[in-house]
Amino acid sequence: MLSDDSSPYDVIVVGGGHAGAEAAAAAARYGARTALVTHRRDTLGAMSCNPAIGGLGKGHLVREVDALDGLMARVADRAGIQFRLLNRRKGPAVRGPRTQADRKLYARAMQAFLADIPNLAIIEGEVADLTVIDGRVAGAVLKDGRAVPGRAVVLTTGTFLRGLIHIGEVTIPAGRIGEGPAMGLSTTLDRHGFALGRLKTGTPPRLDGRTIDWHGIDKQAADDDPVPFSTLTARITTPQIECGITRTSQAAHDLIRANLHRSAMYSGGITSRGPRYCPSIEDKVVRFGDRDGHQIFLEPEGLDDVTVYPNGISTSLPEEVQASIVRLLPGCTRAVILRPGYAIEYDYVDPRELDPTLQTRRIRGLFLAGQINGTTGYEEAAGQGLVAGLNAARLAGAVELAVFDRAESYLGVMIDDLVTHGVSEPYRMFTSRSEYRLSLRVDNADERLTGRGLALGCISPVRAAHDATRRAALDDTRRMLESVSLTPTEAQRHGITLNRDGIRRSAFQLLSYPEITWDQLAVVWPQLRDVPPALADRLCTDATYAVYLDRQRADIAAFRRDEAMVLPALLDYGTIAGLSNELRLKLDTVRPVTLGQAARIEGVTPAALTLLAAHARRRPAAQVPAE
Numbered sequence: 154m155l156s157d158d159s160s161p162y163d164v165i166v167v168g169g170g171h172a173g174a175e176a177a178a179a180a181a182r183y184g185a186r187t188a189l190v191t192h193r194r195d196t197l198g199a200m201s202c203n204p205a206i207g208g209l210g211k212g213h214l215v216r217e218v219d220a221l222d223g224l225m226a227r228v229a230d231r232a233g234i235q236f237r238l239l240n241r242r243k244g245p246a247v248r249g250p251r252t253q254a255d256r257k258l259y260a261r262a263m264q265a266f267l268a269d270i271p272n273l274a275i276i277e278g279e280v281a282d283l284t285v286i287d288g289r290v291a292g293a294v295l296k297d298g299r300a301v302p303g304r305a306v307v308l309t310t311g312t313f314l315r316g317l318i319h320i321g322e323v324t325i326p327a328g329r330i331g332e333g334p335a336m337g338l339s340t341t342l343d344r345h346g347f348a349l350g351r352l353k354t355g356t357p358p359r360l361d362g363r364t365i366d367w368h369g370i371d372k373q374a375a376d377d378d379p380v381p382f383s384t385l386t387a388r389i390t391t392p393q394i395e396c397g398i399t400r401t402s403q404a405a406h407d408l409i410r411a412n413l414h415r416s417a418m419y420s421g422g423i424t425s426r427g428p429r430y431c432p433s434i435e436d437k438v439v440r441f442g443d444r445d446g447h448q449i450f451l452e453p454e455g456l457d458d459v460t461v462y463p464n465g466i467s468t469s470l471p472e473e474v475q476a477s478i479v480r481l482l483p484g485c486t487r488a489v490i491l492r493p494g495y496a497i498e499y500d501y502v503d504p505r506e507l508d509p510t511l512q513t514r515r516i517r518g519l520f521l522a523g524q525i526n527g528t529t530g531y532e533e534a535a536g537q538g539l540v541a542g543l544n545a546a547r548l549a550g551a552v553e554l555a556v557f558d559r560a561e562s563y564l565g566v567m568i569d570d571l572v573t574h575g576v577s578e579p580y581r582m583f584t585s586r587s588e589y590r591l592s593l594r595v596d597n598a599d600e601r602l603t604g605r606g607l608a609l610g611c612i613s614p615v616r617a618a619h620d621a622t623r624r625a626a627l628d629d630t631r632r633m634l635e636s637v638s639l640t641p642t643e644a645q646r647h648g649i650t651l652n653r654d655g656i657r658r659s660a661f662q663l664l665s666y667p668e669i670t671w672d673q674l675a676v677v678w679p680q681l682r683d684v685p686p687a688l689a690d691r692l693c694t695d696a697t698y699a700v701y702l703d704r705q706r707a708d709i710a711a712f713r714r715d716e717a718m719v720l721p722a723l724l725d726y727g728t729i730a731g732l733s734n735e736l737r738l739k740l741d742t743v744r745p746v747t748l749g750q751a752a753r754i755e756g757v758t759p760a761a762l763t764l765l766a767a768h769a770r771r772r773p774a775a776q777v778p779a780e
Contacts, residue, residue: 172523176542198263236379281337321471715749
């Protein structure tokens with residue numbers, strides 16, 4: 154759609170990465186007149202670092218974005234060239250779908266989805282400032298002087314805020330390689346009093362796949378039965394590929410140690426914190442000095458692209474040192490670097506500046522999503538973008554904003570972690586971050602969130618109809634499983650051994666026994682043969698976890714009681730006798746919305762919670778305002 158920036162938009166989204174795409178799509182899907190402002194239209198949906206989607210914890214976020222009718226899962230299904238279900242041998246709660254993506258196909262699919270969304274205009278330009286009137290955002294100002302008026306703004310700036318690339322001793326102002334940084338918005342945020350910090354991330358060199366000896370290294374194939382991310386995807390049709398596996402050597406480690414003084418991370422050129430769970434190769438060699446090697450995955454970036462992403466050697470060493478390290482890898486003795494790896498520093502806003510809707514407390518109508526909030530990863534960005542875009546549209550429509558809690562989604566876990574604890578390093582999602590992970594599985598994201606999305610107004614008719622059909626099939630099959638049963642004697646006649654206690658057990662209860670399979674029960678009840686495999690797997694998981702889920706529901710009920718106790722928005726913690734000065738400072742920094750959120754602040758004691766609960770009961774609860 155062509156842009157017309159002369160009249161106010163309901164929502165202006167700044168940035169066209171993964172957070173920006175989901176924010177713009179969610180706002181427009183809600184019905185808001187939306188503008189997406191990006192440097193260049195042809196970089197929408199670009200995968201700046203690893204061309205992969207999903208993984209452990211991250212795959213859960215992708216499924217939740219899909220359940221709320223977001224784009225990432227469907228785009229990944231179109232572009233994925235190596236689907237794998239990680240942790241397949243472990244429990245269903247911690248399995249993680251992942252795909253290596255064709256970089257060109259991914260961007261092309263994302264741009265096609267965005268082009269088809271009504272109410273969405275794409276504006277090429279750089280946002281240099283925000284228009285703020287009486288503490289409320291009123292639009293954006295582009296670097297070329299154009300004013301774009303709007304009722305709400307979502308900033309999804311990625312690594313562009315005062316971005317600075319480091320390659321050895323060389324520094325380049327850039328948001329990513331080949332694209333300039335955003336300087337004006339950092340000044341704007343600083344002027345309005347936001348707490349800014351610096352974080353760092355990095356990327357490895359890109360290799361020419363034609364110069365790699367693929368026959369001399371191990372291979373990793375895609376799954377034979379690729380599992381799509383989106384429930385709207387019937388099957389994966391994109392050709393699947395193999396990735397290569399190599400390993401660093403002692404000689405490579407010695408070369409890295411000899412050049413540490415030339416790495417920006419160790420020369421003092423970079424002082425900001427990088428992601429602990431995705432360290433540079435320099436960090437690996439220093440922190441794990443006793444290791445004789447580190448595994449490297451050689452991941453092709455596309456079906457018709459010679460570029461290979463060597464996953465595991467992110468670095469800020471000089472380009473000539475990077476070339477020498479690469480040639481010490483088995484299979485890469487003649488490998489040519491197409492683009493050097495680099496580290497990049499950028500500004501972020503302390504996420505404790507936000508409330509759980511991702512709206513800033515300093516400026517009404519301003520929402521932040523993605524790496525500007527201190528996170529790392531496409532999936533974390535997409536999840537925040539969807540929530541911020543939806544809430545920006547709801548605020549523009551004067552409707553109560555949505556909060557996702559820890560008991561219903563990893564989206565809720567992530568946002569609560571950010572706004573309650575802040576970050577000291579780039580935040581990455583793991584299943585271990587959730588205390589309710591048995592309930593928050595990849596296979597039940599639709600059941601948890603699509604109904605919520607319908608109530609919030611962000612679900613399309615196509616997904617609504619699909620979800621209704623899926624829910625009916627799930628409910629009907631479960632009722633059938635609970636309506637048929639066997640005694641131990643009857644089970645024995647079918648080759649199923651049970652404790653001879655005379656107790657009749659339903660088919661659903663029998664599925665909770667690890668030694669009893671769906672196929673065995675289908676011999677007893679032939680109608681089970683017609684159940685689709687995905688539905689059968691889902692019901693087997695429900696049966697396996699049933700007793701644990703019953704216990705977890707009690708924990709969730711207690712959690713929800715605390716979350717229902719809303720603290721007054723303007724509560725003056727300095728007037729509450731009995732709170733230490735340290736706790737007053739922490740509470741005033743976070744400004745918890747509920748008693749439950751206050752309980753999750755480090756150092757808050759049961760005695761302090763009792764005092765806060767008394768104030769919550771005594772004063773009128775301040776709900777998140779719509780306008």
